[in-house]
Amino acid sequence: MTDKTAPAITIVGLGPGSIHDLTLEARRVLVQAANDNQTVYFRTIIHPTVEPLKLDIPKLRIESFDRLYDESDDWSTLYQQIATEVCDLAQGQPVIYAVPGHPLVGETSVQLVLEMARTRGLTTRIVSGLSFIEPVCNLLALDPFEVGAQIVDATNLAFSHRDEVAGKIVPTIPLMIVQVYNRRLASEVKLALGECYPDEWPVKLVRAAGIGEEESVIEMPLYELDRNNFANHLSTLYVPPVGELAALRLPETLRYITMRLRREPDGCPWDRQQTHDSLKRYVIEETYEVVEALEENDMDKLAEELGDLLLQVYLHSEVARQADEFSIGDVYEHINAKLIRRHPHVFGDVEVQNAGQVVQNWEEIKKQERASAGVDVKNESVLDRVPQATPALMVAQEYQKRVVKTGFEFTSLQDVYAKLEEELEEIKRATSPDEQLEELGDVLFMVAKLGRFLKIDAEEALRQANRKFRLRFQAMESLAREEGRPLTSYSTPEWEALWARVKEQQA
Incomplete structure (x- = not known):
């Protein structure tokens, strides 16, 4: 008879492979299930413990979820399907779910079962087993705690988006990828690791750890991981750490480099001299180079220039860390909290x-x-909080945008043209340098206002005009070189003719 007080779901760890590693409690649960004529649901029967168990406990009734591995085309839903079936079964009667190793080590399906059971009000019990980690570490002569090894499930890694992998894996510490159970999954794992490791990086595929003469360690370059049939249901992939300067796709490497550059006494003399104040010009320069790459629609250049701008963030953060002001972690915290709060x-x-x-x-x-x-937000000016280091045309249009909300605005485009003509007349009448400076500023301010009425970014319009002028003048330089003449030799009519010729060519 089945114990009516038993948990709805009992999850049993079968150990890494040898039946001798099965715990006494796990065997007792399986024997009791056989005596009660109760079916035990195995995540997979492709495990060395299964056949010896059938001999040891002849009456044991076994069903598995191996069919789902063959049917599933989506790694992300495979374990979810298993967990759903286990919990559905447990709605009607107590269920025993058996998994390789220890149920709480490298077993995504178990975590999903536990989570789903909680939401359905189902009770659970864990029967521990020896995990795969011990025999794998034994073969590798590796203490995972000493080296801080990461342990990742192959299926979880396989369905991660490529751009998420670098955020989940730190390649400068050892990595163990568990349950690389077939060639197809090995291929997905290889592609994911390619985001963080060189194709030639040496990796070790540990097979049948803890199962006597069957255990082996196969070393190969990463790119060969799926070019053979070595991966099987008892495979764990070990990826040694790369050097601190080799993980070029990770933010942690940039943090290390900036710290190293400013380190006493063997860092870079120039970098060690920099301060927040001395670095200001580079922040501005790199920002405009990012904008230029955007305007040119050059994505390779944009990736490079964004890196240069990011370096400025890390340099300022390192200067601040050394001065005990703040660290890069504070930068991340501020922006992450702000984005969450404002969305x-x-x-x-x-x-x-x-x-x-x-x-x-x-x-x-x-x-x-x-x-x-x-x-005191009640007494704030609508013009507050506009950074004065912003380009002047952008500040002008930002001021104009803000005051419009108060009703301070021209009523028509014709009024804007009239005011612009008025400012042009005033600059014509200005005689002193100070007057001319002031009146030219008024003209530019009204040009920015005209841009707003026409829904044109004045800064962008001027940058576009600058680019157009540069291209045309450089074309004239090329024509002058073709004619073998220095630029200074051209008369005004010749310049005008040359300019018209270039305009026609670029039209």
Whole structure:
């Protein structure tokens, strides 16, 4: 008879492979199931313990989920299917679910079963087993705690998006990838690891660890992982760590490099001399180089320039860390917390209908943040908080955008043209340098206003004009070289003719 007080789901660890590693408690549970004529559901029967168990406990009734491995095309749903079936079965009667190794070590399906059981109000019990880690580490002569090894399930790694892998794996510490159970999965694992490791990186495939003469360690370059049939249901992949300067796709490497550059006494003399103030010009320069790459739609250049800009973030953070001001962790914390806080429609329960509502919520949240920081928001100017280091045309249009909300605006485009003509007349009448400076500023301010009325970014318009001028003048330089003449030899009519010729060519 089945014990009515038994947990709805009992999860039994079968050990790494040898029946001699099966715990006494695990065997007792399986014997009791056989005596009660109760079916035991194995995640897989492709495991060395299974056949000896059938001989040891002849009446043991076994069913497995191996069919799902053959049917599944989606790694991300495979274990979810198993967990669902286990919990569905447990709704009607107590279920014993048997898994290789220890149920809580490298067993994603068990974690899903436990989570689903909690939501359904099903009780669970874990019967421990020797995990695969001990015999694998024995073969590798590796203490995973001493080296801080990562342990990752192959299936989880396989269905990770490629751009997420570098955030989940730190290649500068040892990595163990468990349950690389066939060639197809080995291929997916190889592709994922390619985000962090060189194709030629030496890896070790540990097979049948703890199973006597069957155990082996096969070393090969990463790119060969799926070019053979070595991977099987008892395979664990060991990936040795790369050097601190070799993991070029990780932010941790950039952090190490910036620390190393400023380290006393063997860092870089120039980098050690830099301060927040001396680095300001480079932040500005790198920002504009990013903008230039965007304008040129050059994605390779953009990736490079974003890296240069990111270096400035890390350099400032390292300068601050050495001065005990803040660290790169504070930078991450501020931006992550801010993004979560200002996107309650994504990370909370706020609902929005369109992008306009997002902007309204964003501004309101910013206002609440300033109030919490002690700012007198009631007496704030609408022109506050515009960085004065911003290019002047951008500041002008930002000021104009803000005051429009108060009603301070021209009523028509014709009024803008009239005001611009008025400012042009005033600069014509200006006689002193100070007057000319002031009036030219007024002209530029009205040009920015005209841009707003025409829905044109004045800064972008001027950059585009600069690019156009550069291309045309460089073309004239090329024509002059073809004619074998120095630029200074051209008369005004010749310049005009040359300019017209280039305009026609570039039209």
